Amino acid sequence: MMAAAYESGAISLEGVMKRFGDFQAVDNVTLDIKLNEFFTLLGPSGCGKTTLLRMIAGFEMPSGGRILLDGKEISDLLPNQRPVNTVFQNYALFPHMSVAGNIGFGLKMLGRPKGEIRAAVAEMLRLVQLEGRGDSAVTQLSGGQQQRVALARALAPRPKVLLLDEPLSALDLKLRKSMQIELKRLQAETGITFVFVTHDQEEALSMSDRIAVMSHGKVRQVGSPADIYHRPADRFVADFIGETNFIEADAVSIAGGVARVRLPSGVEIPATFPAGVTPSGKVTVVIRPEHAQMVAQAGDGALRGIVGDIIYLGTDTHFHVRLDDGSPFIVRRQNATNGPSEFSPGESVGIRISDNVAQIVMNQP
Amino acid sequence: MARTFSVRRQSGFATVAMLCFFLLYLPIAALVVYAFNAGTSIAIWEGFSLRWFVSAWNNQQVVEASWRSLRIAAIAAVLATACATLAALATTHTAPYRGLTAKYAFINMPLLVPEIVTAVALLVFFSRVKLWTGYSGLGYLILAHSAFCVPFAYLPIRARLESMDASLGRAAADLYATPLQIFRHVTLPLLWPGVFAGLMLAFIISLDDVVITEFVKSSGQDTLPTYMLGQLRRAITPEMNAISTVFLLLSLSLVTVFFCLSRNRKKES
Ligand SMILES: Nc1ncnc2c1ncn2[C@@H]1O[C@H](COP(=O)(O)OP(=O)(O)OP(=O)(O)O)[C@@H](O)[C@H]1O
Ligand SMILES: [Mg+2]
Secondary structure (H helix, E strand, O other): OOOOOOOOOOEEEEEEEEEEOOEEEEEEEEEEEOOOOEEEEEOOOOOOHHHHHHHHHOOOOOOEEEEEEOOEEOOOOOHHHOOEEEEOOOOOOOOOOEHHHHHHHHHHHOOOOHHHHHHHHHHHHHHOOOOOOOOOEHHHOOHHHHHHHHHHHHHOOOOOEEEEEOOOOOOOHHHHHHHHHHHHHHHHHHOOEEEEEEOOHHHHHHHOOEEEEEEOOEEEEEEOHHHHHHOOOEHHHHHHOOOOEEEEEEEEEEEOOEEEEEOOOOOEEEEEOOOOOOOOEEEEEEEOHHHEEEEOOHHHOOEEEEEEEEEEOOOEEEEEEEEOOOOEEEEEEEOOOOOOOOOOOOOEEEEEEOOOOOEEEEOOO | OOOOOOHHHOOOHHHHHHHHHHHHHHHHHHHHHHOOEOOOOOOOOOOEOOHHHHHHHHOHHHHHHHHHHHHHHHHHHHHHHHHHHHHHHHHOOOOOOOOHHHHHHHHHHHHHOOHHHHHHHHHHHHHHHHHHHOOOOOHHHHHHHHHHHHHHHHHHHHHHHHOOOOHHHHHHHHOOOOHHHHHHHHHHHHHHHHHHHHHHHHHHHHHHOOHHHHHHOOOOOOOHHHHHHHHHOOOOOHHHHHHHHHHHHHHHHHHHHHHHHHHHHHHHO
8 A cells, every 4th residue: 555645635726717818718607626536527519628627727717706624725936836736638747857856756846855856756667567667758658658758747747636637548548548537546646636637528437536527718517427317407418428319298196205197108207406406397308328228019118109210339329319209219229139120110119218317417508 | 562762772872872972072182181291282191290280370461361360250259149039039939020121131141142242342331430430459350250140140040049938038028027127037038159159259259251352351351361371372381281270170169069068958948
């Protein structure tokens, strides 16, 4: 285990804003990132993730609001005065220094004694599994190895918070998967608070303790991966995370925190809804493709339709069904056995919906 | 397949090219050859000898002028490179703003202003200053050379800086480096080849200057080029050839050093 304990910090953002001219890149973001947390900022390109991260690091001054680290405001500190380190998307390793020189840079700038730096570098090399590569030139390393050096360099000064801006986006799929596990391990081992930026929802779901979904500079929802996936707060979140079926339905009644909605087919099913809203009248219901099954008897399902495209995905098969009212619906079925599917295009089928999986979402702009 | 038009395949192209090179380098070759002439003519070959090199070496005026040239070039190159480095740092990796183009223009202006204009302007200006201060040393020449060398030093430094990743500075700041530490540990080491190239370019340009030096120098402040110009008005002996040959050798070796350095750099990345 670790030679010395790492210190971890909590970040609070209070109404943080960033304007570039007339453009609002970050719009009134309030977030509490907890101690020891693997926190992810997730959102489409241009939604302000990097800008938010750069404000925490100190490269960008907020146009409004406050940033606090362990309750103390840090908005006015320069980047070199914040106990926060960044892993850059392009790594930004110093090309004129060796691997060890890069990893020891932060401690050297802090004026630590040579012996301490050497020990810390050795420990970091072990942590990122690059023992014996301390003297290599960083330009001679593979992409994955450079990524590890960038991680070690940012961890060596023992920051309270580590910021990671899409650190895995330059790696190929296999390497990315193994680095995801590596990152989780590093975070668990050090206990440092990680703020991780990605636009890859699968990556976010698999790694995070909590996720903040952003769009157009605003935070749409904060929650655990399961929360975000199963209880999306609004249509944007539901659409952005995973594949989704949207069904227009009527809210009929509410009882015990669960609503009953009438589907276009006339069948009524229970549906959960986000806190703080009271569904009534026309509502949109989200049903994930894996929460629906196809049945040969059209009358047996909650919905009815005609099979269109059948897309084979290896582990799963997607059935694109056109419902009776014309709207599309996707059913995902795990390929538990080999052999051809029992449904074929043009066939009339029923769709059964698992119990307690429907969620009402708000139609936010 | 129709071949695209290429000037290289036009008939006579090779001949013309050869002729151009010939005309360019033949006089220089002749100059070098006659530096070793045993006779006193620069046109009639009378056998091989090193006497003109020896005579140049023993010529007090030549030695003094050379020494003066080297001193001026060395100091001017350092001053110009320091200014150029600061200018490059201030004009690269910044968001475009009003007046940036004007700054480029100002920095590079000496390349465009006819040398004779600068020379006359400096003559007039410095003669005033001389009157006021009474100082008439080498300082004027050094200042003048520093000034017109700045754009030559600026260009390679700026090119180097431009190709540098801006996020390296941010990474260093993130790792607790103060602005001064960033410059010392990250910017300068990476900028060094550009600074070195700028230094050498400025040195050669200063060493070579005639027009501005001729106007600015006081009596007894001949540099090697202005001394040679003065001698040419009198008898021309192979001594001039010998001096020129040494000069050529010096420039060539500087260029070679620079070339090797920049090639090593390329191999690294
Ligand atoms: N320095 C700047 N000047 C002007 N606009 C900027 C600046 N930096 C960012 N922006 C704008 O702010 C918006 C958010 O940018 P940001 O880099 O934070 O997005 P992002 O969520 O990180 O996107 P990506 O996933 O593509 O990296 C973008 O529309 C961008 O054009
Ligand atoms: Mg980004």
